[in-house]
Amino acid sequence: MHCDKAPKEKPRGNATTLKKLLEDKRKRETCSGLTSYAANPTALMLTQMPVSEQLTCQGASSSYADSTAVSADHWGPIQDSLLSYDPNQGGQTFPVGYDVTMDPDFNPQQHLQGFAPQSYGCQMGAAGQSTVSTWSSLEPSQAPQASFGSCLDAATLENARMLLREMDYARIIGQDEDGDTILHIYTAKGLREWAFAAAEKLRDLGKLDAKEHKGKTALLVAVTANQPDIVKDLLSFGADVNACDVKGQNALHLAAHDCSPQILQVILSNRPAINLEARDFEGMTPLHRVAISHSVTMKGLFVSGTANVFLQAKAAEKLSCVQMLVNAGASPLSQEIKSGKTVLHLAVKEGNVDLLRYLLSIPMYDVKDFVNMKAHGHTALHMAACLHGDPRQEEILRLLLSRGADPSIRNLENGLPAHLLQAGVQGERLKLLLKKRSTSTRRRPAASPDQE
Structure with missing residues (x-):
């Protein structure tokens, strides 16, 4: 039974003797096969996982690398001596297999082993578990749907639900020193069934969108951890898709930054x-974010050479994410608040020809307005003129001019794009290209409508 910590009192005996007694107590528990755990709400259900679940994870969260471990081998047997209160069980008490040590020097991290720091992106597998796609034993409202070729394991899900029913209310909604709930931890580790059961419980308690110390809800953690199945589950439970972290990034921003087509699709x-x-x-x-990410990959591909198959695949994947956002209704005309840049300005500034071609191919009511939009006074043509020494500069200039870019537009310093070109033979040649198009633009209003 949980008790509030008593106020600190002056020691009545020798401190060294007290410490020795506590050490002896731990030794006796170890010899008798008992293990004590810190009162960490995010660790509770992990301590109760069946030993048969030998879970492996490739790429656990870097942000959550020091989170509670999930390997069942590191946890001692369940203790029946402790009782906890669960308001959902009519006020009765029952064993939960959780002990609270009285040692003030106890370090909970001594028992949190099993996961080395890695990067996000988990592929989970359970030994001795049968994956099922039918859910006849569950109520229709609780029947989870398979997505991306992954199905929930019925036995694991039922076990998780059972342990959550037996868990103390305070521990279900509790958050550790980093603000993580049990749902944050299971999500970061890619434990879908456990996350599913925890999400059910927290939804009913109105805590599904609880935030950790970086402002991330469990949904944002699932997006960052590249867990499309868990993202879909959480959204089905009603997780707030527009919730933001401390940087103001919502789920779509994070998915766009990481350029995960599956996450974006969900x-x-x-x-x-x-x-x-x-x-x-x-x-x-989000469209700005994915455009920047694509440009970074294209820069790497340009430096390493087109033979880099991995970067080619990544570039294609990120460009598909740009297309998904645009097809969903994201506006290419949206300007970032700080500099006023559109995705077109970002593509030109980074010399990203592939992205530029796609953006200029998007059907628009007036593509000329799009091409000639200003960012702090500079059009995309001004930015292209500043790509000194870039071998793609001429191609970018010609692409912009072909879609109606106007060389006669001046920036805030009253400068034309031609004024920003580099010195030398190449610069002079490009000036002639801009001058020719500028002359053509000035003569165009005199032409008849039929000639237009």
């Missing part, structure tokens, strides 16, 4: 709830 299917034009605290929309 989130975009949640429309119209999702705000496609939401801006983070840097003033960027």
Whole structure:
């Protein structure tokens, strides 16, 4: 039974003797096969996992690398001597297999072993577990749906539900020193069945969107951890798809930054709830984020050479994410708040020809307005003129001019794009290209409508 910590009192005996007694107590418990655990709400259910579940994870969260371990081998047998109160069980008490040590020097991290720091992205497998796709034993409202070729394990899910029913209310909704709930931890580790059961419980308690110390809800953790199945589960439970972290990034921002087509597909299917034009605290929309990410990959591909198959695949994947957002209704005309750049400005600034071609191919009512939009006074043509020494500069200039870019537009310093070109032979040649198009633009109003 839990008790509130008593006020600190002056020691009545020798402190060294007290410490020795506590050490002896731990030794006796170890010899008798008992293990004590810190009162950490995120660790509780993990201590009760069946030993038969030998779970492996490739790529656990870097942000959650020091979170509670999930390997069942590191946890001692369940203790029946402790009782906890669960308001959902009519006020009765029952064993929960959780002990609270009285040692003030106890370090909970001594028992949290089994996961080395890695990066996000889990592929979970359970030894001795049968994966099922039928759910006749569950109520229709509780029947989970398989997604992306992954099905929930019925036995594991039922075990998780059972342990949650027996868990103390305070521990279910409790958050550790980092603000993580049990749902954050299971989500970060990719434990879908446990996350599913925890989400059910927290939804009923109105705590599904609890935030950890970086402002991430369990949904945002699932997106960052690249767990599309858990993302879909959480959204089905009603998780707030527009919830933001401390950087103002919602689920769509994070998915766009990491460029995960599967995650984007799940989130975009949640429309119209999702705000496609939401801006983070840097003033960027998800489309800005994915455009920047694509440009970074294209730069790496340009440096390493087109023979890099891995970067080619990543670039294609990220460009598909751009297309998904645009097809879903994200506006290419949206400007970031700080500098006023559109995705077109970002593509030109980074010399990203592939992204530029796609953006210029998007059907628009007036593509000329799009091409000639200003970012702090500079059009995309001004930015292209500043790509000194870039071998793609001429191609970018010609692409912009072919879609109606106007060389006669001046920036805030009253400068034309031609004024920003580099010196030398190449610069002079490009000036002639801009001058020719500028002359053509000035003569165009005199032409008849039929000639237009």
